[in-house]
Amino acid sequence: MSTPALSPAVPKPDHIPDQFVYDFDFFADEAMTKNAHARVLDIVKNAPPVFWTPRHGGHWVLASHQAVFEATRDYDHFSNSPMPYEAIQQVLKSLPEGAPKPFIPAPITFDPPHHSVFRAPLNKAFSPKAMHQLKGKIRELAVSLIDAVKEKGECAFVDAISEPLPVTVFLEMFGLPVEKQRLYRDLVKEHFTNTDRDQEAITKRLRKVADVMRDTIIERRDNPQDDLLSLLWQAEFNGEKASLYDLENYAVMLFTAGLDTVVNGMALGAIHLAENPELQAELRADPEKVPQATEEILRRYTFTIPPRFMAADCDFLGAPLKKGDMALMFLPAADLDATEYPEPEKFDLKREGKAHIAFGTGIHRCLGSHLARIELNILYEEMMARLPEFRLDPDKPLVYHGGHVWGPEEVYLKWDV
Numbered sequence: 001m002s003t004p005a006l007s008p009a010v011p012k013p014d015h016i017p018d019q020f021v022y023d024f025d026f027f028a029d030e031a032m033t034k035n036a037h038a039r040v041l042d043i044v045k046n047a048p049p050v051f052w053t054p055r056h057g058g059h060w061v062l063a064s065h066q067a068v069f070e071a072t073r074d075y076d077h078f079s080n081s082p083m084p085y086e087a088i089q090q091v092l093k094s095l096p097e098g099a100p101k102p103f104i105p106a107p108i109t110f111d112p113p114h115h116s117v118f119r120a121p122l123n124k125a126f127s128p129k130a131m132h133q134l135k136g137k138i139r140e141l142a143v144s145l146i147d148a149v150k151e152k153g154e155c156a157f158v159d160a161i162s163e164p165l166p167v168t169v170f171l172e173m174f175g176l177p178v179e180k181q182r183l184y185r186d187l188v189k190e191h192f193t194n195t196d197r198d199q200e201a202i203t204k205r206l207r208k209v210a211d212v213m214r215d216t217i218i219e220r221r222d223n224p225q226d227d228l229l230s231l232l233w234q235a236e237f238n239g240e241k242a243s244l245y246d247l248e249n250y251a252v253m254l255f256t257a258g259l260d261t262v263v264n265g266m267a268l269g270a271i272h273l274a275e276n277p278e279l280q281a282e283l284r285a286d287p288e289k290v291p292q293a294t295e296e297i298l299r300r301y302t303f304t305i306p307p308r309f310m311a312a313d314c315d316f317l318g319a320p321l322k323k324g325d326m327a328l329m330f331l332p333a334a335d336l337d338a339t340e341y342p343e344p345e346k347f348d349l350k351r352e353g354k355a356h357i358a359f360g361t362g363i364h365r366c367l368g369s370h371l372a373r374i375e376l377n378i379l380y381e382e383m384m385a386r387l388p389e390f391r392l393d394p395d396k397p398l399v400y401h402g403g404h405v406w407g408p409e410e411v412y413l414k415w416d417v
Contacts, residue, residue, distance in 0.1 A: 004027060004028035004033070004401075004402070005028060006025050006028050006029075006030075006055065007025055007027065007028065007055040007056045007057075008055075009023070009054035009055060010054050010057060010058045011054070012052070012054060012058075013058070013322075015320050015322070016052050016320060017320075019048065020048055020050065020051050020052050020319050020320075021051065021052055021053075021054070022043075022047040022048060022051040022052070022053060022061075023053055023054060023055070024043065024047070024051075024053045024055065024061065025053070025055040025056070025402070026055075026056075026061070026305060026328060026330075026402050026403065027055075027056070027402040027403050028402060029402060032400060032402050032406070033399060033400050033401070033402065034398075034399075034400070035398070035400070036332075036400040036402075036406050036407075036408075037268075037300070037301055037332065037336075040332045040333050040336055041336055041344075041345055043063055043330075043333055044063065044333050044336050044337060044338070044344070047061075047063055048063075048319075049062075049063055049064035049066070049067055049317065050062050050063070050064070050067050050316060050317050050318075050319040051063065051319075052319070057326075059325060059326040059327065059328065060319065060321055060325055060326065060327040060328065061327070061328045061330050062327055062328065062329055062330055062334075063330045063333040063334065063337075064317075064333070064334060064337050064339070065334040065335070065337035065339065065340040065357070066317070066337075066339070067316070067317055067334075068329050068330070068331060068334040068357065068361070069334075069357070069361055070316075070317075071308060071316070071327065071329065072308075072329060072360065072361050072362035072364065073361075073362050074314075075111045075112055075363075076311065076312065077310060077311055077312050077314040077316070077321070078308040078309075078310065078311070078327060079111050079308060079309050079310070079311040080108060080109055080110065080111055080115075080308065080309070080364060081104075081109045081110065081111065081309060082309045082324075084311065085110055085111065085114045088104055100203075100207070101245055102203050103203060103206040103207070103210065103248065103249055103252050104249050105206075105249055105250075105252050105253030105256075106118040106246070106249045106250050106253055107119040107122070107253075108253050108257075108364060109253075112363065115363055115364075116363075117237055117238060118237060119363075119367070120235075121231065121232055121234075121235040122228075122232075122367055123367075125173075125228055125231055126367050126368055126370060126371065127370070128370045131370040131371045131374055132374070134169065134173075134371070134374065135374055135378065137169070137172075138165075138169055138374060138375055138378050139378050139382065141164075141165055141168060141169065142161075142165055142378050142379050142382045143382055143386065145160065145161045145164060145165055146161065146382055146383060146386045146387060147386065148160070149161070150386060150387060151417060152417075153414060153415055153416065153417040154393065154412070154413060154414045154415070155412075155413055156410050156411070156412055157266075157267060157270050157410070157411040157412070157413050158263065158267050158408070158409075158410045158411055159410065161266070161270075161379070162262075162263050162264075162266035162267045162270065162379075162411075163185065163263050164181070165266070165375065165379060166258075166259075166262035166263055166266070166372075166375050167181050167184070167185060167258075167259050167263065168181065169371070169375065170254075170258040170259060171184070172227075173227065173228055174227060174228045174229060174251075174254065174255070174258070175216060175220055175225060175227030175228060175229040175230065176213060176216055176229075177216070180212070183212060184212065184255070184259055185259055187205075187208055187209050187212065188209070188255070188256055188259045188260050189260075190205060190208075191205045191206065191209065191256055193401070193403065206252050209251075209252055209255055209256065210248045210251060210252055213248075213251050213255065214248070216229065217229055217244065217247050217248065217251060218244070220233060221233050221244075221247075228254070229247065229251070232246070232247055232250050233247065257366075257367075257368065258368060260405050261303070261304060261366075261368075261372070261405055262368075262371075262372050262375055262376070263407070264303045264405055264406065264407025264408075265297075265298065265301075265303055265358075265372065265376060265407075266375070266376060266379055267407050267408050267410075267411050268297065268301040268303060268407055268408070269294070269297045269301070269376065269379075269380060270383075270411050270413065271301075271392065271398065271408065271411055272297055272300070272301065272347065273380070273383070273390070274390055274391050274392045274411075274413055275391075275392065276347070277389050277391070279293065279347070279349075280384065280389055280390070281389070282349075283380070283384045284384045284385075287381055287384060287385070289349060290377055290380050290381050290384070291373075291377055292349050292350075293349060293380065294373065294376045294377050294380060295355075295356065296347055296348060296349060296351055297347075297376075298335075298356055298358040298359075298376075299335045299341065299351075299356035299358060300335070300336070300344075300345075300347055301332075302331045302332040302334075302335040302336075302356065302357075302358040303331075303332065303358070303405055303406045303407055304331055304358070304360070304366075304404065304405055304406075305328050305329065305330055305331060305332070305403075305404050305405070305406065306328070306329045306331070306360065306364070306404065307326055307327070307328055307329070307404070308326070308327045308328075308329060309324070309325070309326055309327075310322060310323050310324060310325040310326075310327065311323065329360070331357060331358060331360065332406065334357055335356045335357060335358060340353075340354055341353065341354070359372070387415055388415045388416060388417075389415060389416075390413045390414065390415040391413070391414055391415070392411070392412065392413065392414070393412035393413065393414045396410075396412040398411065
C-alpha cells in the first residue's frame with residue numbers, strides 16, 4: 001500500500017509567530033503511517049502544545065491535555081460547526097422548494113443550547129443500562145468470530161474480528177440490514193479517507209451514505225420496530241415532529257461514527273496485546289484485570305481527532321486563533337501529556353490519577369462510549385480465554401491510516417495451533 005501524498009503547504013499568515021508553527025499532516029504524515037503513536041509521542045515532546053501547521057489549507061492543532069480540556073468547554077470560540085445554528089437555518093429556508101439540502105449531522109454539529117435538544121432522544125438508547133442488555137449478544141458474536149479463526153493459527157484481525165463485531169452490533173441496534181455491512185463499511189471508508197474540505201464534495205459523499213439507508217428509514221416510519229430508527233421517528237425537535245431530513249441527518253452521523261471508531265480501537269488493542277505476551281499471560285491468569293487493561297489501552301492508543309471551528313478571534317494559551325480557523329482536538333497527544341499522566345508512554349495496569357479522554361470531553365463526549373467499553377472488554381476477555389498466546393506476523397508489517405480516526409489498515413496475527 002502506497003503512502004498517501006502530503007497536502008501542499010500553504011504560506012504562514014503574518015499574524016502567526018514562528019514559535020507556533022510545526023509541520024504536520026494528520027492524514028499523511030510519513031512517520032505516522034509507519035507507527036502512529038510513536039509519532040504522537042514525538043509530537044508531544046517536540047511540538048508546541050498549540051501549533052499551526054501549513055497542511056490542509058493551514059489549521060491549528062491542540063496537542064496538550066490543558067488545551068483540549070479548555071477548548072472543548074469553550075463553545076463561544078470553539079464551535080462544532082463551521083456555521084452557527086441560526087445561519088444554517090437561514091440557508092435551509094432560502095433553498096428553493098425541492099432543492100437538495102446539505103447534511104447537518106445531528107447532534108454533533110450543534111453547540112448549546114441546540115445540542116441538548118437533538119441529543120436528548122439518544123441519551124436513553126445509549127445509556128449504561130441499555131448497553132448492558134446487549135452484553136449477551138455481543139459475547140455470543142465475539143465467541144463465534146474468534147472460534148471461526150482459532151484453528152487456522154492466524155487471521156487478518158480487522159477483517160475477521162474487529163470490523164464485523166462492532167459493525168454487526170451497530171447495524172442491529174440501528175435497524176439496518178446486517179448483510180449489507182460490506183457496502184456500508186466501504187462508504188464510511190470512502191468518506192473518512194477523503195481529505196478535502198469542499199462542502200459540495202462532502203455533501204455528495206454523505207448523500208451516498210444516506211441513500212443506501214433511505215428505504216429502511218422510510219420503512220421504519222411506516223412500520224416501527226425495536227431499533228434506533230424507529231425511536232428517532234418518535235422524537236420532536238423544538239415542538240416539531242421528526243422529518244425525513246432529520247432522520248437522514250441523524251443516520252449520517254450515527255452511521256459514520258458507529259461503523260469506524262471502535263473498529264480501530266480494537267485493532268490498536270490487538271497490536272499492544274500481540275506485542276506484549278507477558279500482559280496476555282497476566283490477563284489470562286486474572287481476567288478481572290481486563291477492564292483496567294482496556295482503559296489503559298484507550299489512553300495509550302487514543303485514536304480520534306475531532307475538529308472545532310473558531311467562531312470568534314481568540315488568544316488561546318498565547319496562540320492567535322482567528323475566526324474561521326479550524327482547530328483539531330488532538331486527543332491522542334492529550335492522553336500522552338506527561339503533565340497529566342506520569343511516564344505517559346508506559347503501559348501501566350495500576351495507573352492512578354486522572355481518567356483518559358479517549359472518548360472526548362465536554363458535552364460532545366462520545367455518545368457510544370458505554371457500548372464501546374462493553375465491546376472492548378468482552379472482546380479482550382474472549383481473546384484471552386479462547387486463543388493461545390498470539391503475536392504479530394513479522395512478514396506483514398503494520399501500516400497506519402491518518403485522518404480524524406487513526407488506526408492500522410490491517411493487523412495480521414499468528415499463534416501456534
